Amino acid sequence: xxxxxSVIIPVYNVRTYLEECLDSVIGQSFENFEIVxxxxxxxxxxxxxxxKYASMDSRIRVVDQKNQxxxxxxxxxxxxxxxxxxxxxxxxxxxxxxxxxxxxxYVRENKGIEIIGYETGDLVYESNDLDKKDSYYDVINSYPxxxxxxxxxxxxxxxxxxxxSAWLILANKAxxxxxxxxxVEGALFExxxxxxxxxxxxxxxxxxxxxxxxYRVRRNSIMTRTLTFDHEKWRIWxxxxxxxxIFSKAENDREKAALVKYARQILGNIKDIYSRIxxxxxxxxxxxxxVESLMFDVLSFDPLDEYNEDLxxxxxxxxxxxxxxxxxxxxxxxxxxxxxxLKENGLEDHIAGFAVSETKNESMIEGKxxxxxxxxxxxxxxxxxxxxxxxxxxxxxxxxxIGFTEIRIADKKIRKExxxxxxxxx
Numbered sequence: 001x002x003x004x005x006s007v008i009i010p011v012y013n014v015r016t017y018l019e020e021c022l023d024s025v026i027g028q029s030f031e032n033f034e035i036v037x038x039x040x041x042x043x044x045x046x047x048x049x050x051x052k053y054a055s056m057d058s059r060i061r062v063v064d065q066k067n068q069x070x071x072x073x074x075x076x077x078x079x080x081x082x083x084x085x086x087x088x089x090x091x092x093x094x095x096x097x098x099x100x101x102x103x104x105x106y107v108r109e110n111k112g113i114e115i116i117g118y119e120t121g122d123l124v125y126e127s128n129d130l131d132k133k134d135s136y137y138d139v140i141n142s143y144p145x146x147x148x149x150x151x152x153x154x155x156x157x158x159x160x161x162x163x164x165s166a167w168l169i170l171a172n173k174a175x176x177x178x179x180x181x182x183x184v185e186g187a188l189f190e191x192x193x194x195x196x197x198x199x200x201x202x203x204x205x206x207x208x209x210x211x212x213x214x215y216r217v218r219r220n221s222i223m224t225r226t227l228t229f230d231h232e233k234w235r236i237w238x239x240x241x242x243x244x245x246i247f248s249k250a251e252n253d254r255e256k257a258a259l260v261k262y263a264r265q266i267l268g269n270i271k272d273i274y275s276r277i278x279x280x281x282x283x284x285x286x287x288x289x290x291v292e293s294l295m296f297d298v299l300s301f302d303p304l305d306e307y308n309e310d311l312x313x314x315x316x317x318x319x320x321x322x323x324x325x326x327x328x329x330x331x332x333x334x335x336x337x338x339x340x341x342l343k344e345n346g347l348e349d350h351i352a353g354f355a356v357s358e359t360k361n362e363s364m365i366e367g368k369x370x371x372x373x374x375x376x377x378x379x380x381x382x383x384x385x386x387x388x389x390x391x392x393x394x395x396x397x398x399x400x401x402i403g404f405t406e407i408r409i410a411d412k413k414i415r416k417e418x419x420x421x422x423x424x425x426x
Contacts, residue, residue, distance in 0.1 A: 006083030010073035024094035041067030149202035
């Protein structure tokens with residue numbers, strides 16, 4: 001008989017906790033399920049424990065692979081799962097004893113449901129001296145009925161109750177395959193990217209107020225262990241690409257606001273990781289302005305498709321067309337390029353003038369006033385475009401301090417496209 005649910009457990013060197021995890025799953029009151037354990041090249045004897053349990057319970061299948069990381073292991077689990085629905089359990093965590101039975105009741109009662117989100121029970125702490133942040137996982141509000149995932153995401157974010165963990169999702173496998181949803185291999189915050197894609201692609205999703213999962217807080221999690229430049233650099237960038245892709249799918253201002261709020265939360269996590277990198281390693285990040293660039297990506301998000309070379313400039317035009325009074329913050333080469341590009345596209349009348357941090361000789365450029373940024377009234381400006389090659393962070397902070405709220409940055413990609421269009425002589 002085809003199993004109703006496949007429980008996917010990625011396993012890598014968790015001998016201390018693995019038996020407790022497996023016992024919590026095989027002891028479920030629900031019967032028609034399988035357990036797909038993906039041994040991701042364990043070297044501590046976890047593989048021996050898996051084989052022992054598989055020999056005692058025919059519902060357990062073990063898939064061995066060389067060590068490739070959590071995302072690859074989870075994807076291997078999805079590809080090998082036979083169940084109609086799948087869920088994930090990390091190999092140091094546990095399920096509540098009747099978890100699967102309760103989840104399957106919701107599947108039966110809600111025909112065609114694609115995703116069911118649920119909650120954690122009491123957290124399990126490895127040590128008494130770890131911070132006990134149970135409230136992070138508490139969901140106080142109720143979210144009844146089936147709705148589009150993007151609408152549910154927005155409500156959860158607005159209530160500060162969105163938790164992006166893959167192990168808080170039951171997903172229809174056929175739907176995952178149809179939507180081609182998998183974990184981004186090698187990315188930091190891979191749960192976030194996976195969960196976001198599920199939420200923004202599902203038209204039939206629900207959140208249930210059920211304590212299903214028992215999460216163990218360990219000292220060597222991603223948020224507590226020592227990190228290095230080489231290990232984290234591209235993982236951070238890969239996640240940002242995923243986040244920007246999802247952001248491009250926002251359908252309205254409410255969704256966009258929710259995504260910006262969420263992006264800021266993720267930025268906080270990245271900055272926390274950055275703060276725990278050694279001074280020597282941090283210097284390597286600083287050389288590439290990685291953390292600074294991430295901040296600009298988040299603070300100046302706009303729904304622009306990364307995979308179309310022109311779309312960022314077209315997006316800039318579309319944005320300016322909706323605004324009546326635009327400030328170009330920067331009167332050097334970049335500022336002039338932005339101005340001429342907008343002028344060439346018939347938007348000169350939308351430009352109120354140029355803003356600068358220090359007034360020098362020029363008071364006019366192409367008939368537009370050049371004034372100190374503080375001399376402009378933020379209530380009379382609809383949009384400010386930071387248009388400099390360097391010191392974007394300083395200008396951003398200045399604009400925010402003065403009271404400007406609608407801010408965009410002409411980033412490196414836009415500047416490169418402008419040079420391509422206009423040549424080097426500006």
